[in-house]
Amino acid sequence: xxxxxxxxxTYIRTTPDELWKALTDPELTRRYWGVAFExxxxxxxxxxxxxxxxxxxxxxxxxxAAEPGRLLSxxxxxxxxxxxxxVGLDRAVYERLAAEPRSRVTFAIEPSGDMVELTVRHGDxxxxxxxxxxxxxxxxxxxxxxxxLLETGEELPEPAR
Numbered sequence: 001x002x003x004x005x006x007x008x009x010t011y012i013r014t015t016p017d018e019l020w021k022a023l024t025d026p027e028l029t030r031r032y033w034g035v036a037f038e039x040x041x042x043x044x045x046x047x048x049x050x051x052x053x054x055x056x057x058x059x060x061x062x063x064x065a066a067e068p069g070r071l072l073s074x075x076x077x078x079x080x081x082x083x084x085x086x087v088g089l090d091r092a093v094y095e096r097l098a099a100e101p102r103s104r105v106t107f108a109i110e111p112s113g114d115m116v117e118l119t120v121r122h123g124d125x126x127x128x129x130x131x132x133x134x135x136x137x138x139x140x141x142x143x144x145x146x147x148x149l150l151e152t153g154e155e156l157p158e159p160a161r
Contacts, residue, residue: 005123006132008139011115014150016069019109019116022150023072026050032145032155039074041066049077054086060102073106076122076131096130103131118143 012019022028026036038048038055045063049056058078065073077083084094103124110117120139125132145156 004125004127005121006125006135006139007119007121008143009117009119010143010147011112011117012147012150013115016109016111016116018150019118020069020072022146023107028149032149033142034158039063041072047074047077051083052086054082056080056083064104065106070109071107072109073104076103076105078102093130097134100126100129100131 014022022032024037024041026038030036034051036050038050039045041063043063043065045066046057046059047061047063049061056077061075061077063072063074065071079094079097081094084091084097089097101124103122106121106123108117108119108121110119120143122135122139125135141156141158149155
């Protein structure tokens with residue numbers, strides 16, 4: 001892969017405000033993602049990723065843009081040994097992840113009739129990097145679960161690994 005971005009677009013039968021809430025409300029993100037974000041959701045605000053009681057904080061984890069119902073962007077989390085152990089990554093994979101530059105994710109929200117077009121752009125990736133490889137599998141499953149939650153009220157089970 002020769003691009004520094006992974007882009008995924010889907011359509012969800014919801015409103016821009018409900019999608020924004022699903023991207024930012026800790027109770028909802030925990031349901032389909034397993035992560036609750038601790039932040040003010042304003043540009044420049046620090047972000048803490050709380051995943052199963054394990055908090056990942058770093059001064060470079062920040063909100064880059066936050067326009068409710070339109071746009072959300074933030075830097076990706078720091079890769080720590082505790083995170084790698086909790087998600088079952090072996091040491092070699094963790095070391096490759098930790099050596100890559102910090103990436104960022106942007107959610108663009110556009111009304112589309114009685115639906116919303118959601119485009120997820122995960123950028124600043126090393127084109128042949130480990131992060132790109134992992135998110136290429138992770139984002140489609142995560143966004144499918146988000147879509148299911150918003151359209152049916154039930155998130156999808158976590159895919160088998």
